[in-house]
Amino acid sequence: MQNQGNPKGRTYRRWGVTTIIAVYLLIAVGGIVRSTGSGMGCPDWPKCFGEYIPPTEASALPANYKDIYAEKRKEKNVRLIKYMQLLGKDDLATRLKNDPGMYIEQDFNATKTWIEYINRLIGAVIGLLVLGTFVASFQYFKTKPSIFWLSLSAVLLTGFQGWIGSIVVSTNLLEGMITFHMFLAILLVMILIYTVFQAYKTQLPEEQMQHLSLLKGIAIAAFLLTFAQTILGTQVREMIDVVAMRLGESQRGAWIEAIGLKYLIHRSFSWVVLVANLALVYFIQRGGASKLLRRVGYSVLVVTLIQLLSGIGLGYFGVPPYLQPIHLLLSSVMLGQQFFVFLALQNKRVATGHKQPLEQVVSI
Ligand code: HEM
Known part of the structure; x- marks a missing residue:
């Protein structure tokens, strides 16, 4: 069935x-929310300070708004x-119940409120x-039902993601929740890439190259290693948030030193990710891949190198706030690229194996 x-x-x-x-844009904006400390810019959800359009001045709020x-x-x-207790997460349940830090309200700050509000929009x-x-x-319901069902699962996941977003706020940015929220965003991108790939499949070239199975193995390894590095990165970020609270903004240059081992593991593991x-x-490049795949290959290299540079910038120049969203975004871009490479290597067209010109392939 040709959709071309x-x-x-x-x-x-x-x-x-x-x-x-x-x-991807939302992942970057989520990073900006965090690096500017705007996560609690709206203390309620889904409205912001009880309004669809939040205030610009504290005087518009009742005097006891924090309470x-x-x-x-x-x-x-x-x-x-209750959910946490049902899941056997008693530690978390106790913390949610008794940790006074969970209910400290920030002073109103119009910039932070509007950054968080734009994120929500x-x-x-x-x-x-x-x-x-x-x-x-819907058009694929009969011909390619997987596209329909995966698109439906993306809708459900987006709804779930919204609910988790509300919990991130109600728990005052609980570290594990932020990480979970981020992984759900990556999962959503992967589902969408996979689904859209299925819709493009017949238009994309079938890769008939040397070392195909070796290359598939390397693509899986590169993806898994980058994923592991992303998990390590989130551990570093969770520690940074704790250290930042303790030392304060003025001591930014000392944050990395205060983290220690986890940061060192994350930094060293970059070599493994780079080699993969x-x-x-x-x-x-060597195996006779299609022009499209070779281009994607180059883009993987470029993004990996920029990611390493952004990591070096974070690690050696006092965690500059503008690099935080870039570092987060690039890691999800890397995963998306590697996943695409894997799918492209798997691609078997139902029709004849002849390759089409790239111009036709990339026109959407
Ligand atoms: C390809 C390699 C790398 C990947 C995929 C990666 C991925 C990540 C991810 C996903 C985070 C969490 C971001 C967040 O949740 O906001 C993170 C945090 C971090 N990474 Fe990397 N990283 C890489 C290389 C490096 C390198 C080479 C360094 C240092 C030399 C580094 C230093 C850091 C630091 C300091 C943080 C904490 C940043 C923050 O708190 O915003 N990373 N990394």
Whole structure:
């Protein structure tokens, strides 16, 4: 079944690609929220200070606004505590119940409020985009049901992600919750990449190159190692948040030293990630891959090198705030690229194996 030239297929692909780009944008904005300390810029959810458009001045709020929102978060956490107990997470439940730090409200700050508010607006747009992609997937219901079901799972995951976002706020940015929220965003991107790839499949070249199975193995290894490095990175970030609270903004230069071993492991593991990605790019270039795959291969190399530079910038120049969202974004971009390479290597077209010109392949 060829979708090429099929305007309906084109609609689905356009929605899908736009949604993928938008989710990456949201990951970057999420990083900006964190690096500017705006996560609690809106103390409630989904509204912000009880409004659809938040205030710009503290005078617009009641005098006791901190007590009001701390109380609301406590109420919301009662249910969460029950879930945690059901899941056997008693430590977390006790912390949610008794940790006074969980209910400290920040002073109103218009910039932080609006950064968090814009983050939520983009999240809402993504909700609509994911929904649009799902609606556009109806056409595949009979011909390629997997596209329909995966698009539906993206809608459900986006809803779940929104709920987890509300818990991140009600638990005052509990570290594990931020990490979980981030991994869900990466999972959403992977589902979308996989689904859109299925819709493009017949238009993409079938890779008939030397060392194909070796290359597939390297692609999987590069993905898994980068994923492991991402987990290590989130551990470093969780520690940075704790250290930042303890030492304060003025001691930014001392944050890295205060972390110790986890940072050193993350830094050293970069060599392993670099070697895996170099091997991936080398075999792609050498093995007679299609022009598209070779281009993606080069982009993997470029993103990996920029990621290493951003990590060096964070580690050696006092964790500059502007590098934090870049470092977070690039790690999810790397995972997306590697996943795409793997899918491209797996690609078996139903039709004849002849390759099409790249211009046709990349036109959406
Ligand atoms: C390809 C290699 C790398 C990957 C995939 C990677 C990935 C990550 C990720 C996902 C985070 C968590 C970001 C967040 O949740 O906001 C992180 C944090 C961090 N990484 Fe890396 N990293 C890499 C290399 C490096 C290198 C080479 C260094 C240092 C020399 C480094 C230093 C840091 C630091 C300091 C943090 C904490 C940043 C913060 O608190 O915002 N990383 N890394």
